[in-house]
Amino acid sequence: MAITVRHLSKRFGSFQAVDDVSFEVPAGELVALLGPSGSGKSTILRIIAGLEDADTGEVELTGEDATNLPVQRRGVGFVFQHYALFRHMTIRQNIAFGLEVQKLRRPEIRRRVDELLDLVQLTGYASRYPSQLSGGQRQRVALARALAPAPKVLLLDEPFGALDSKVREELRTWLRKLHDEVHVTSLFVTHDQQEAFEVSDQLVVLNHGRVEQMGPPQWLYENPASPFVTEFLGAVNVLKLETVATIQPGHLGDPPLVLPGRSQSSLVYVRPHDLEITRSINGRPAWPSRIKKLTRLGGLVRLELVLDDGTNLLVQLTRESCLELALAEGESVFVTPKDMKVFHESASFVEDYAI
């Protein structure tokens, strides 16, 4: 394991920022710490780097205990959201900083910096100053500077947070490619689930300073262990049990959806793309509903439906199927849930229903 974190806790005054967090990052992987703001993700990253002390818990880097090691001896590369480039140094001097501290010989520093400039595609910018570069270029310099001393692990704190959306998308595709070339163990913090999905091999989902769930992104999406993870990893409809019970049973051999003996506090989660729209009831269980609003989003269409009991339902379908069905606002349609998750309060127990 490249990074092992055990029972980390950190309190700022009365605020419990990190609460008994443990996880591992396998060597060579790119792992995302995903959570809303205030979930403790940046604090965990800073504790791993040694920029913050944990109240309790241990940090291991490449198998060695680093809990009491000062920052400068941990061998971590750190990339800040706002780049934190040395403004009084040229790009070359910025990247060379970590190598000069290690007292490498000049020709070797030169060679290594040239190599890194090439890696981050900034050859030709060596003698510029950070103020002369764009945001995306600055973040690439920050990355090159962090990689220069060949760190054991790379830590990135919301690395794309300060960039506009187009540059952000380019840069994260580029980071993923870079990681496939360089293979340095990387842990990065983000609050953007799409970014986490696109870039990372593994996700650690955090909430209120605790780990909610870990695993590969797609697996987490399909097997969320809690309502929080379900809601955080993408848009979802939350339905009451009595609403689900109003479904009209099918007659073509599909098992009718019955949820006997459930407590009233159980909630049912359905993703917008797990709902199927039909013009007439086709044998499968379905709710009759009315289209309240229809929004076209390029290749996708978003429908807002109202069920008979007044529940609102968000549905996502492709442009083609919308055209096929010739849907329009105010019309009546039937909607069938293809996949539902039922979370029972008081029990960490999930039921998965597929129809």
Place this chain on the structure above:
Amino acid sequence: MSASSTRFARATDASPRVKWLLIGAVWLWFAILILFPAIALARTAISGGLNSFWHAVSSPEAQRAFGLTLWVTFVATIANTLFGLGFSFVLVRQKFWGKTLADGIVDLPFAVSPIIAGLMLVLVYGPKGWIGKWIEAGGLRVVYSWPGLVLATTFVTVPFVVREVVPVLREFGLDQEEVARTLGAGRWKTFWRVTLPSIRWGLAYGVTLTVARSLGEFGALLVVSGNILGRTQTATLFIHDGIESFHPESAYAASVVLAGISIVLLIGMETLRKYVEAREHSVQE
């Protein structure tokens, strides 16, 4: 697009006449307050010919007075640079009880007349003062001797470095230092290679102002020095004596030199900064 934005920019600008009126007013104000008096001083100082100017400035008393002023300025500047840096770091980065009070008290020397500052120092460090009587018993004379001059000058110039460095340091933040640490630099190296170069202009301004103000300090020194000829007579006290004792030509000459040093210092500082920044911000590849 560009045509409309030009028009927009022009519409918000003042009309040429207003613009020239404003520039003229600035120059007039500058002339009334600084330029005319400076010219008058320079003219008077060399009215007896360059020879007598040189004579007045190079007299042994004048030389000793300038020597003392430079020495006092040197020590006071070092003291305030070190103290000012340390105090700025504490003020920006630490949270402590009484921080707001400390922040305000730094400006006290701006608010209190130097002559009062001198008086306060005499009360504490004078031969009969609370601390002075113990120090004098130990054989060290503070007031009516050069340490007193240094103390008074330091007191009066305390705010300059702090006031210049604090905003720069606050703006600088912690990110760059933290990055330097993760790259393997220790605290000391981080300070020298990252922090200090980043706050250099704030610090340089603070130091320049401290020097300029130290050279010209008079009120506090008048009280603290005892004005002993050749021993505690600084350049400003020398000028004061010249006027009092009816040889104003030496006073005028010394004034020109003193004012000249300060002006050269300030302009030199600004020029250096412009030069360095122009070099760092020109695209080189």
